[in-house]
Amino acid sequence: MSIENKKLSTGQIILAIIYILIIPLLLLLLSGDWLWLEGWIFGVWLIIISGVTAIYLYRKDPELLVERFKQPGSDNQKVWDQYFLYGFELLFLAWIIIMPLDSKRYQWTTNFPWELKILGGIGLLISFFFLYRAFTDNTFLSPLVRIQTERNHHVVSTGVYGFVRHPMYLGAIFLFLGTPLLLGSQYGVLIGVIISLLLVARIRGEEKMLVEELEGYQDYTNQVKYRLIPLIW
Numbered sequence: 001m002s003i004e005n006k007k008l009s010t011g012q013i014i015l016a017i018i019y020i021l022i023i024p025l026l027l028l029l030l031s032g033d034w035l036w037l038e039g040w041i042f043g044v045w046l047i048i049i050s051g052v053t054a055i056y057l058y059r060k061d062p063e064l065l066v067e068r069f070k071q072p073g074s075d076n077q078k079v080w081d082q083y084f085l086y087g088f089e090l091l092f093l094a095w096i097i098i099m100p101l102d103s104k105r106y107q108w109t110t111n112f113p114w115e116l117k118i119l120g121g122i123g124l125l126i127s128f129f130f131l132y133r134a135f136t137d138n139t140f141l142s143p144l145v146r147i148q149t150e151r152n153h154h155v156v157s158t159g160v161y162g163f164v165r166h167p168m169y170l171g172a173i174f175l176f177l178g179t180p181l182l183l184g185s186q187y188g189v190l191i192g193v194i195i196s197l198l199l200v201a202r203i204r205g206e207e208k209m210l211v212e213e214l215e216g217y218q219d220y221t222n223q224v225k226y227r228l229i230p231l232i233w
Contacts (some may be wrong), residue, residue, distance in 0.1 A: 007066065008062075016054065016069075020047055020050040023043075023046060023096060024042070024043025024044075024047065025043075026096060026097075027039050027042065027043060027099070027100050028040070028043065031100035031101075031103075031104035032100075032105040033105075036100075036104055038103075038182050038183045038184065039100065039104070039183065041182065042124070042179055042183060045124050048128075049128050049131060049132065052132065053131070053135050056132075056135065056136060060136075061135075061139050063151065064139050067141075067143075067148070067151075068141075068142070068143055070143065070144055072085045072086065074144060075144070075146055075148075075150075076149075077146045078145045078146065078205070078209060081144060081145035081206075084201075084202055084205075085143075087198065091191060091195050092195070095180075095188060095191045098185065098188055098191060099185040099187075099188035102188060103183050103185040108187065109184060109186040112185075117181060117182050117183075119178075119181055120178045120179065120180070120181025121178070121182050123174045123178025123179075124174070124175065124178045124182060126174045126178075127172070127174035127175040128171075129171070130168065130170050130174065131171035131172070131175070133159055133160040134160060134171060135168075136159070137156060137158060137159030137160055138159075138161060139151075140156065145202070145205065145206045145209060147213050147214060153214065154214075154215070154216065155215075155216040155217050155219075155220045157223060157224065161224070163224070163230070164224065164226050164228055164229070165207075165221065165226065165227045165228075166206075166227055169199045169200075169202075169228060173196045173228075176191075176192035176195045176196055177189065177193070177196065180192050200228070203227055203228065207227065
């Protein structure tokens with residue numbers, strides 16, 4: 001791979017910035033309340049986690065940053081995973097749209113306990129830790145289920161990967177459940193549960209590939225017993 005291909009183009013960088021900003025803006029627009037405190041908290045959280053991670057990868061691991069921009073169907077991605085990503089993207093869009101409509105504009109969810117909103121905020125803090133550390137600890141953290149033979153793909157077992165085998169998914173689940181709790185959307189929680197179950201299914205397929213095709217992964221499963229939740233699974 002040439003040096004040029006290891007870096008993002010200017011167009012990709014601009015699109016990434018637009019994508020990071022458009023989600024909080026869409027959330028506030030759909031809510032009908034530009035002063036929605038919980039919406040601003042989530043928006044700032046999203047911008048910070050996305051920006052900090054992107055800056056780290058741009059400076060320290062540009063190859064992983066390029067890998068994160070790969071589209072479904074690229075290289076040797078498993079065919080079943082392409083369908084997963086399309087389904088995930090549809091559910092994610094529904095999740096973003098439903099939460100502000102539910103909790104603010106139409107208020108389908110009423111009298112949401114403030115204790116649960118605080119719990120949701122704590123969930124986002126936990127999510128921040130696992131998501132960020134997953135990117136900094138694992139240079140092979142592709143958005144696609146595939147073996148990265150061109151990058152000398154090998155097992156990573158240090159950092160948060162010594163805690164559970166899939167810390168990024170753990171952080172994502174805290175995100176998909178913590179956000180609707182913070183925003184006060186029971187329908188957002190429901191979609192978040194569905195997305196979380198979909199991620200669990202993806203873990204099973206991904207681990208099957210890793211055990212069969214990545215040298216040393218079976219030994220890693222013996223070293224780190226739990227996929228997602230210590231003492232449970």
